[in-house]
Amino acid sequence: MNRHVKFILVAAILASLGFALAAIGWRVHLVQNLGLTLRPRPLAPFILLAVPAVLALVLWRAERHLAEHIPGVSEENPRHLQASLVFAFVFTALCTAWMGLLYVAARPPEGAQVVRLAVGLLGLTVALRGGLFAKLAPPALERPFDRDAWTRAALRLGWGAVGVGLVLIAAAALLPLKALFFACLAAALALVMLGLALRRAVRAR
Known part of the structure; x- marks a missing residue:
């Protein structure tokens, strides 16, 4: 490290x-x-x-x-x-x-602005890291796997994360706090689903 x-x-x-x-x-x-x-x-x-x-x-x-x-x-x-x-x-x-x-x-x-700032910062980070992830090379694994499938899944995860991040930024600026909470849950679920798709691509042969 x-x-x-x-x-x-x-x-x-x-x-x-x-x-x-x-x-x-x-x-x-x-x-x-x-x-x-x-x-x-x-x-x-x-x-x-x-x-x-x-x-x-x-x-x-x-x-x-x-x-x-x-x-x-x-x-x-x-x-x-x-x-x-x-x-x-x-x-x-x-x-x-x-x-x-x-x-x-x-x-x-009063924590409304702090919450909005935190969610906006989180969305920005998700978007930036998604953009970087979409450009990564396939895994360095010893066992065989479908590299093309992994690349497609990685692109979906990366650009999907960019979209999720941008949605979180917009939600932080526009939505009321209660709706913002559910938007964060939906964003987390979307990222988990994209991540699971990538794991399936790594395991597939």
């Missing part, structure tokens, strides 16, 4: 842990020392602390994956994996900070 990438990932883990500990400590101070009455959130501390733990586990597994040189999507898979990790870790750290703010706030701040 690139050392600069690892530095960013470790920094995101430490930031998530710092946000979690700060939120939990500040909540204890507000309730125990200042006597404020806050909305009960019994699961919030466990969720906040679980986030950096899960990120650390993902980083450990990703390092092993890259060190073992397991064939992936293509020879360029390590670069794509690291780019995905950077976005996911930084995005998750920001989400942890937002969850921590909600945990200590007597009245949750």
